[in-house]
Amino acid sequence: MEASIREGREDCLFCRIIEKKIPSKIVYEDTRAIAFEDVNPQAPVHLLVIPVKHIASLSAIQPKDDAILTHLFSVVSRLAREKGIVERGYRTVINSGRGAGQTVFHLHVHLLSGRPFQWPPG
Ligand code: 5GP
Ligand code: ZN
Secondary structure, eight states: OOGGGOOSGGGOHHHHHHTTSSOOOEEEEOSSEEEEEOSSOSSSEEEEEEESSOOOOGGGOOGGGHHHHHHHHHHHHHHHHHTTOTTTOOEEEOOOSGGGTOOSOSOOEEEEESSOOOSSOO
């Protein structure tokens, strides 16, 4: 099945990565968040930081998820420091909805660095 038509928890690619049913290069893991290398990197550093809880997109966030989101960005910040990309700069991207390019419907923050970035983004 194409990733683009995966939407539910039951057949979620990233839930399978969390469960280690699909292999990935995990660079950080705790009970609330994991981070792994994007299989199709768009920059020399391209990590995906995701909540362990299945949340389909930013649009599905509920007030009770506030602590999860705070933690997610704390992990992003920590990884940027660990990867040594704070000085150089890095871009974080969350695609929300198909029209914005979201293809996997489990919330994820792209963490990109190691090349110049344009603004506005394409
Ligand atoms: P989106 O397009 O939803 O914002 O981002 C989905 C990202 O997941 C893409 O950058 C894509 O390369 C990545 N991706 C898709 N399938 C896999 C996979 O099986 N393993 C890993 N590590 N990344 C994946
Ligand atoms: Zn999921």
